[in-house]
Amino acid sequence: xxxxxxxxxxxxxxxxxxxxxxxxxxxxxxxxxxxxxxxxxxxxxxxxxxxxxxxxxxxxxxxxxxxxxxxxxxxxxxxxxxxxxxxxxxxxxxxxxxxxxxxxxxxxxxxxxx
Amino acid sequence: xxxxxxxxxxxxxxxxxxxxxxxxxxxxxxxxxxxxxxxxxxxxxxxxxxxxxxxxxxxxxxxxxxxxxxxxxxxxxxxxxxxxxxxxxxxxxxxxxxxxxxxxxxxxxxxxxxx
Numbered sequence: 731x732x733x734x735x736x737x738x739x740x741x742x743x744x745x746x747x748x749x750x751x752x753x754x755x756x757x758x759x760x761x762x763x764x765x766x767x768x769x770x771x772x773x774x775x776x777x778x779x780x781x782x783x784x785x786x787x788x789x790x791x792x793x794x795x796x797x798x799x800x801x802x803x804x805x806x807x808x809x810x811x812x813x814x815x816x817x818x819x820x821x822x823x824x825x826x827x828x829x830x831x832x833x834x835x836x837x838x839x840x841x842x843x844x
Numbered sequence: 845x846x847x848x849x850x851x852x853x854x855x856x857x858x859x860x861x862x863x864x865x866x867x868x869x870x871x872x873x874x875x876x877x878x879x880x881x882x883x884x885x886x887x888x889x890x891x892x893x894x895x896x897x898x899x900x901x902x903x904x905x906x907x908x909x910x911x912x913x914x915x916x917x918x919x920x921x922x923x924x925x926x927x928x929x930x931x932x933x934x935x936x937x938x939x940x941x942x943x944x945x946x947x948x949x950x951x952x953x954x955x956x957x958x959x
Binding site: 763765767772773774775776777780782821823831832833834835836837839 | 877879884885886887889892900902932934936938945947948949950951952953955
């Protein structure tokens with residue numbers, strides 16, 4: 731069985747603050763990919779980043795960075811110097827390295843206040 | 845431009861009626877998905893198809909039906925058996941099979957309201 735948890739239901743930050751979104755993926759699989767998607771108020775989901783389970787090196791891309799700790803199945807996504815346009819719902823979505831369906835975590839609603 | 849198109853954007857249904865939501869993609873993707881999203885909730889999987897002429901039930905398939913006669917099309921019918929169909933419906937596509945490192949592409953969604 732596999733389980734995706736995003737413990738933070740809602741987060742509010744003031745513009746320019748850093749914010750970290752948490753995702754925990756419990757699975758017996760050793761090989762998988764983790765994706766983050768953003769859903770702005772318009773409704774359409776947009777892909778942000780992907781990480782694989784066999785690479786724990788932290789990465790930075792612009793204002794986005796992500797930290798993956800395989801020992802705790804924790805995949806955290808950080809937005810540096812948040813902006814109002816970052817206000818959206820963020821979904822974590824794992825995909826196992828097999829012929830498998832796409833599932834999503836429950837999502838975290840981020841509000842960036844001017 | 846390649847993409848995925850859902851229509852209509854807004855749909856109103858009378859109780860007891862069947863309605864069909866359209867989803868078309870020109871990305872040459874094998875897999876297509878339908879999700880339902882209720883206010884303040886996550887995405888719940890209705891049906892998915894990994895290949896033409898084949899599809900599987902997701903977590904909440906009751907009251908819905910689909911077909912996959914063409915690679916580019918995956919219409920969803922909301923039947924009268926679905927007791928609470930008012931929701932936001934999202935269609936997605938992605939490269940299927942054993943390729944797991946590619947992201948899903950989403951349509952703009954259809955907001956269905958029962959009147």
